[in-house]
Amino acid sequence: MEDNSKESMIPLNREQVDFSVGASVIHIPSGKNYKIKRQIDFSYIECQCSETGRLMVLPILSLSKSNNSLQVSYPDLNSIEPDDWKEAERRYNLILPLLNGEISGRKEIDEYAKNKGIGRATLYRWFGVYKATRSVSSLIPKQRGWREGNSRLTFEQDKIIHDVIQEYYLSPQRLSQHEIFNQIKIVCSQRNLTRPTKNSIRKRILSLSAKDVLYGRGQPKKAKDKFAPKAGMFPNVLYPLDVIQIDHTPVDLILVDDLNRQPIGRPWVTFAIDVYSRMILGYYLSLDAPSEIAVAMCIAHAVLPKEEWLAAKEITGEWKVWGIPKKIHVDNGPDFRTETLRRACLEYDINLEFRPVKVPNYGGHIERLVGTFMKETHKLKGTTFSNIQERKEYDSEKYACLTFDEAEAWILKQIVSVYHKEIHSTLNMSPTSKWRDGIYGTDYEIGCGLPHVPANPKTVMLDFMPFEERTIQNTGVTWDGVRYFDFILAPYIGLRGEDGKARKYIFRRDPRDISIIYFLNPDTKNYIPIPVANQNLPSTSLWQLRASKKRLKERGLKDYNEHQIIETLIEMEKIVDNAAAQTKKMRRMRQRSKIHQKNVTPVQPIEKQKRPENEAPIKVDGLLDTDFIQPFEDIQ
Incomplete structure (x- = not known):
């Protein structure tokens, strides 16, 4: 059985590395503490050593959060009780005017x-x-029972306050607070309940958003003038990362498989674009249809530095873009409306906003980006063009020649060397120049400064990954009929909660490779990889597992077991291999499985078997991340 040592644990750490002048950081290779003195560019920062006082120029990616930072225990986002989430959100909304500098x-x-x-x-x-944490979950109450700021009201009192506010305060009659107090007093008297204090009622009214109050009290024009976007522009976009847009699209290109160079169909791509600069923040290319995992991978890729990713893909050029966005703007697809995404965005102080129906200025930036990229793919062999009329008699499958990896390399080169460098018609400058001006400022405008970098990239990716709550039995944990086991689970076998029911625990997984799930240890607050119990299970994605179950049902088997599932998966794998050169569907299935088995993520851009943990760091632009530590005077 796999040994889950401390090295295999993934601690939950949502700290962010602050690169602003005066911030304290630690230089990872030397272990020394520094204070940031000057932001030089997107690669290097001038720092002063806390021990010697000497000025040094250090690579940005060699810096991490200072050891002097506040120690916080981060919970899993989906393990937080709904009432605690509400309290954390209430506290966050209360400190928001201080954070924004409004008071x-x-x-x-x-x-x-x-x-x-x-x-x-x-x-x-x-x-x-x-x-100190930039984490909304750090505001959740620390102990059970009544907490400062919580309500001591009974359920009946609380409901009366809510109902009266909704019916009388948020109405065109615009009753005053005093009249609301009296109405609640009357209702409580009629039901023989102790009336709440005025302060309790006032708190509830003050917690309402200004927008809801204006609309509720019959002032839609005033609300629209104050909060609705103006035509021709996206609202509240002043700097990079103020607003990003994410969307999926099928690529107008037929791909071929690696083995036989036969057509396997079109891939899907998910893009994230910065509205301010039009820089592409991240992407995710897949043979799977849009899903929750595509959103998670795209967001993780967007917020993390790209140096290792470009090096792994053997792409020359720079893509100096990273950071947590303030707002993510998306359409109304189900993959964007998951509870996992909502909580993750709240935790990172990201406002998740859905595109209003029939409002043309929303969503235009990502749509234009997609249009630009698809127009470029029309120059490639195997393109499907945008429609049948445009394609006419062109045989896309006949001329298809690019594999998945080759298409991804083309997309990367298009992003890094073309799209980011060309003059944007609306900006009258390149996205790269606009991003730089927004970060560092110009002669006329002040820049926002370098964005923070997540201290633990794996935590970011796990936060956005699908999760489930599962009980732990003496045989391990079962998810979708597949059993997982490790002796690290032993202390939690058969435990029951206060209600007497079997206790459930948080597990997460990457649907592209379900041979491992991640167990949130409730005591250490670390994620621990748990392998599949039956090591005969081939590297399998969730869609392959579902196809296996479907095949068993078609055979008339209803009460199938894990062994039958594994046998069917192995059998299907052989069928796909044998038929790979015969049908496009089989070739696509084979290629998709091959891509999933690579287990490449924004956190780990190189296949596991190709990059052992003890391997030396990757070179970027001819330098190791441990190489560049120069005295400031040496670069004058």
Whole structure:
């Protein structure tokens, strides 16, 4: 059985490395602490050693969070109780004016705290914790029972307040707060309930958003003027990463398989674009239809540095883009409306916004990007063009010649060497120049500074991955009929909760490779990879597993077991291999399986078997990440 040592554990760490002037960082190769003095470019930063006072120029990617940072225990996002999420969101909304700089100064903050019914010290404490972690989950209550800021109201009292506010306060009659107090008093008296205090009712009213209040109180024009986007522009986009857009599209190109160079159909690509600069932040190419995992991989790729990714794909050029966006704008597809995505975005302080119906200025940037890329694919052999009329008598499958890897290399070169460099018609400059100006500023505008980098990339990817809650039995844990086991699960076998029912635990997985799932250890708050119990199971994706079950059902087997599933998977794999050169569907299945088995992610861009953990760091532009540590005076 696989040995799950400490090295295999994935700690939950949502800290971000701050590159702003004055921030403290640690240089990973030397272990020394530094203070940032000057941002030079997207590759190097001038720092001052805390021990010697000497100025040094260090590679950005060799820096991490300082050891002096606040130590926080991060929970899994889907293990947090709904009431705790609500409380964390309430606290976050209360400190938001401080974070945005809308209120400042002790007197103004004291007045604000008083109006909100909370202590100034409490407000400062929440503000400090969030500033140190940039994590909404750090604001969840730390102990059970009644907590400061929570409601002591009964369920009946709470419901009365909610119903009266909805019916009388959020109405065109626009009743005053005093009239709302009286109405709640009357309803409680009629039901023989103790009336809530005015302060409790006032807190609930003050927690309403200004937009909801205006619409609810019959002032839609005022709400629209204040909050609706203006024609021809996307609202509130002042800097890079203010708003990004994500969408999927089938690529107008027929691919061929690696083995026989026979057609296997069109791939799907998911793009993330920065609205301010039009820079492409990330992408995800796949032979699978759009899904939750495509969104997760694209977001992870967008927020992380790209140096190792380009090196793994053997692409020359620069793609100096990373950072957590403030807002992600998407369409209304089901893959964007998952609870996992909602919570992950909330945790990273990302506003997940869905495209309004029939509002043309929303979504235009990503659509134009897709159009630009598809137009370029029409120059390639095997293109399907945009429609039948345009394709006419062109035989796309006959001329198809690019494999999946070759198509991905073409897309990367198009991003790095063409799209980012060309003058954008709307910007009147290249996306690269616009990104640089937004970060570092110009003679006329102040830049926003280098974005933060996630301290633990694996945590980012896991946060956006699909999850399930499962019980642990003496045979391990079962998910979709497949059993997983490791002795690390032994202490949790058969445990029951306070309600007497079997306790459930959080597990996550990558649907492209279900031979491993990730167990959230409730004690250490680390993710631990748990292998499939039956090692005869071939490297399998979720879609292959479902196809296997479907095949068993077609044979009339309803109560099939794990061994039958594995036998069917192996049998299907042989069928696909034998038929790979005969039908396009089989060739596509074979190629898709091959891609999944590589297990390439934005966190690990090289196949596992090709890059052991003890292998030396990858060279980027001829340098190792441990090579570049120069005294400041040496580069003058």
